[in-house]
Each structure stands twice: as C-alpha cells, then as structure tokens.
Amino acid sequence: GGAAVGGGVGGAGRPPPPPTPGQSEAAWRAARWDFLGRIARAFKARVATAHTRDDQLETVVMRLLRGAGARGMAALAAPSRVVRPWLGVSRAELARWAVLEKVAYLEDPMNVSRAFLRGRVRHELLPALEAATPGFSDQILAIADQAATWRRDVERHVDAIGVVVAPSCERVSCPAAALESTTREGRAVLWPAICARAGVTLDAKGTRELVKFTTAGRGGSRILVSGAAIVLRRRAAPGEPPGDRFEVRRASSQRSPHSTRAWLGASEALPPRFGRFRWRRLHTAPSSASAAEQDLWTMGIPRGEQVALRVWTAGDRIRTAGAPxxxxxxxxxxxxxxxxxxxxxxxxxxxxxxxxxVPGVCRGLTAPSRPGRPELIWYRCEPEFD
Structure with a gap:
C-alpha cells in the first residue's frame, strides 16, 4: 500500500550531501538508498525507480564478472519492495518517450563516464560481446528472468517453513528442523534467502560455513558471517513453536539494542515494557505450587515492596534452592x-x-512463588526478540 516515491519528495526530507571526492560508487548508492528508504517509511510508501532493461543487463553482467550464482543472476528482477515499472523498456525507448511527451528529465553525467565498472561495462564490454555474439544481451536477460522466477519459488518456500522477520528487519529466525531436514544443497539455497530478510548478503564462504553450522551447532552456539552478522542457535521463546531456532542478527542490532537500563518503583506497578521484555500482571495466581515453581517466566512479588528492575551485570549472584x-x-x-x-x-x-x-532463567531462594497468598502480585514476563 501507499504511493511510490521517487525523484521529488517536497519537504519530506533532506537529500544526502554531495559525495566526497574519491568516495566509492557503493557509498554513493548506499547514501541514496538510505535517503529514499527514510522518505518511504515516513509516507508508508514504496520506492519506485526508473531502472530500465539496460540497467538490468549491465547489473547481470557485472554480477557474472564477480562470480554470482543463480540468486545474484536475478539482479533487479528479484522479488523486492522496490517497484521497477520500466525494467522491460530500454533506456533509448524511455528517452524517446520523454521527449515525445515533453517530460523534463536530467541526464546523469556519470552515464558517459568510464571511471567506474558500470560505465566500462556499458560502453566497452557489452558492445564488444554483442558484436562477437549477436543476441548476447537477449540471452543474458532471459537467463536473468529464469533466475528471478527461481528466486520467487525459493521465497515462497522460505515463507512456508516458518521464517519470522522482526519489525526492525534486523533479526530473522526460523525453525532449526526446517534446515536440518533438507540436503546440504538445499541449505546452500535457503541460508542466503533467510539471511537476506535481515539485510545480510552472504558470500560463498559464509554460505558454506552456515551449511556446516546447521548440523554442527549446539544450543547457544553462534557463528559470525558476512557483514559482521551473527547467526545463533537458540531455544524457542515463549509464544514460539517448540524446538530450537536459528536466528540471524544484523550487526547494527548489536550496537545499542536497548535504551532501558533500570527502573525503580512499587511492586504494584511494574512497567509494561523493559527493553525487549513485556510485563503482564496476572488476574489469578498459578493453579498449584508445582506450576508456579516450574514456570520461571511467572512470579509473585510481595505487595507494597519497592522493586528494582535492571539489566544483568556480569557480577550478579543469586541464592537459589540449589545454591543457598x-x-x-x-x-x-x-x-x-x-x-x-x-x-x-x-x-x-x-x-x-x-x-x-531472572525471568525464564532462575528464581531466588527468598522469592515467594507460592500461590494462594493474597499479598502477592503475580506477573508474567514475556520476551520479544524483535
């Protein structure tokens, strides 16, 4: 839903500053996409670009030069939130239409430059390949279309195996069994698609490492992959289907994931949220003492007490029944x-x-967890890893 955004954005945002001399083409592109993404989110819209058939051809050839596989060969035709309505139209056709309809446009001076790889592919390599093999461009684009169809099939399969994307798009999880039950070749196809949903692009080495990690990794283990992303194996959180899950975390999630560090107040008024955890006051106590003891996500807190809620620190100790x-x-x-x-x-x-x-982990020796005591206020803590 929402209108597409492209060139003019009015007063909705400030465009990125002019590139620094010597700045890479990738840095320019990242700045543009960051700007367009912010504007699109502000309007709850989608980004629309003027990419043409020529752009697709150049992108596919560049990816071939870099050793891309079937996933990369889809290039601009791959499933995406970006709308590209002119992907089947050549650059020359689009320019002729703009002149005929008197639509004003600007010609990027970089279009004729050979300073970057795309310019050299456009002006030197593609004309030479087309001259040596007439129809080369059509053949490459047909392969890219097949790759895009294949990628859409893979994305549908990823949806079907229970992959969950956090609202921030910085964390993605999936059932471990879904990857363990397929072949090594299947894992090599699925891992890049799963990681891509967290904004992580796997290289060949990262894919190989994750294929091995699928069956070698134990609960709590983790691995660092391309782009400083982390993949870990964890147990299912409350509300998730039972069984282990693999979780992909983009590097930016690690820098400052939580702003709430401490809270102090009465036991009757624990905050509804603390970091990525929700606190829900229960209307009734657990049905039995054994149920209260076994469920470490639930606890009764004495009424009228002052309670402190803070994040764990490395030196924390707790007295429990097993370690008084x-x-x-x-x-x-x-x-x-x-x-x-x-x-x-x-x-x-x-x-x-x-x-x-410590919700979900342990309960102290002095923690009152017996139901039937009217002076206790019962809470349930529910983690949200998103």
Whole structure:
C-alpha cells in the first residue's frame, strides 16, 4: 500500500550531501538508498525507480564478472519492495518517450563516464560481446528472468517453513528442523534467502560455513558471517513453536539494542515494557505450587515492596534452592541456553537490593512463588526478540 516515491519528495526530507571526492560508487548508492528508504517509511510508501532493461543487463553482467550464482543472476528482477515499472523498456525507448511527451528529465553525467565498472561495462564490454555474439544481451536477460522466477519459488518456500522477520528487519529466525531436514544443497539455497530478510548478503564462504553450522551447532552456539552478522542457535521463546531456532542478527542490532537500563518503583506497578521484555500482571495466581515453581517466566512479588528492575551485570549472584550460598547468574544463563548476546539486556528483579528473579532463567531462594497468598502480585514476563 501507499504511493511510490521517487525523484521529488517536497519537504519530506533532506537529500544526502554531495559525495566526497574519491568516495566509492557503493557509498554513493548506499547514501541514496538510505535517503529514499527514510522518505518511504515516513509516507508508508514504496520506492519506485526508473531502472530500465539496460540497467538490468549491465547489473547481470557485472554480477557474472564477480562470480554470482543463480540468486545474484536475478539482479533487479528479484522479488523486492522496490517497484521497477520500466525494467522491460530500454533506456533509448524511455528517452524517446520523454521527449515525445515533453517530460523534463536530467541526464546523469556519470552515464558517459568510464571511471567506474558500470560505465566500462556499458560502453566497452557489452558492445564488444554483442558484436562477437549477436543476441548476447537477449540471452543474458532471459537467463536473468529464469533466475528471478527461481528466486520467487525459493521465497515462497522460505515463507512456508516458518521464517519470522522482526519489525526492525534486523533479526530473522526460523525453525532449526526446517534446515536440518533438507540436503546440504538445499541449505546452500535457503541460508542466503533467510539471511537476506535481515539485510545480510552472504558470500560463498559464509554460505558454506552456515551449511556446516546447521548440523554442527549446539544450543547457544553462534557463528559470525558476512557483514559482521551473527547467526545463533537458540531455544524457542515463549509464544514460539517448540524446538530450537536459528536466528540471524544484523550487526547494527548489536550496537545499542536497548535504551532501558533500570527502573525503580512499587511492586504494584511494574512497567509494561523493559527493553525487549513485556510485563503482564496476572488476574489469578498459578493453579498449584508445582506450576508456579516450574514456570520461571511467572512470579509473585510481595505487595507494597519497592522493586528494582535492571539489566544483568556480569557480577550478579543469586541464592537459589540449589545454591543457598549464592551462585553466579551467568551459570544459570548457560543452563537455560540463553545466548551470550542476549545476556547484557536480560532483566533482573531485585527486592531489598537482592536479586530474586531472572525471568525464564532462575528464581531466588527468598522469592515467594507460592500461590494462594493474597499479598502477592503475580506477573508474567514475556520476551520479544524483535
């Protein structure tokens, strides 16, 4: 939904500054896409570009020169949120139409430059290939169309296996069983498609490493892949189907994922959100003492107490039934298979400055978890890894 945005954007945003001399073509392109993406999100719209048949041909040839496989061969025809209505029209046809209809346009001076690879492909390599093999361009574009059809089939399969994309698009997860049950060749096709949904482009080495990691990685293990992205194996969170999941995290998620670091207040008014965790007050206590003890995502907090809620720190210790003298919370994290990347933002509940509850991980020896006590206020913590 929403109108497409392209050249003119009025007062909706400020265009990127002029490129710095010597700045790479990729840096210019990244600045343009960042600008258009921000404007599109502001209007809840989609970006529309004037890419033509010639742009597609040049892009496919450039990717061939870089050793791209079937996925990369789809180039501009690949499934995307970007709208490209003129992909089947040549640049010359579009220019003739603009003149005929008296539509004003600007000719980018870089179109005739040979300073970058695209210009050399456009003015030197493609004319030579077409002269040596008449029909070369049509053949390459036909292959690209087949690759785009193949990519759409792969995307439909990725949808069907239960891949979940976080609203931020910086985290993507999928059931581990869906990848374990296919062949090595199938994993080599699926991993790039899954990672792409988190904005991560896998290279050949990263794909090979993930194919091996699929069956070699244990719960809590992780691997670094192209673009400083991290793929980890974790247990399903509450609300997810049971079983292990693989999760892809783009590098930007790691820098400053949480703004909430601490909260202090009455036990009757825990905040509804703390970082990526939601706190829900329960109307009734658990049905039995055993249910309360087993569900580490739920706990009763004494009414009228002052409660502190903060993120875990490396030195935190908690006294539990199994360790009445105290034990480092990090050991409970390991036993609960909480990935190391999630721990710095994991909440800890304190009463009288003593940790009494690490949701989903452990409950302190002094934590009142027995139902049937009217002075307890029951809460359920629900993580949201998005």
């Amino acid at each position: 003298a105290g034990r480092r919370v990090t050991r409970y994290f390991s036993e609960a298979h909480v990935p190391a990347l999630d721990r710095p933002s994991w909440p800890v509940v304190l009463v009288d400055n003593e940790p009494v509850w």
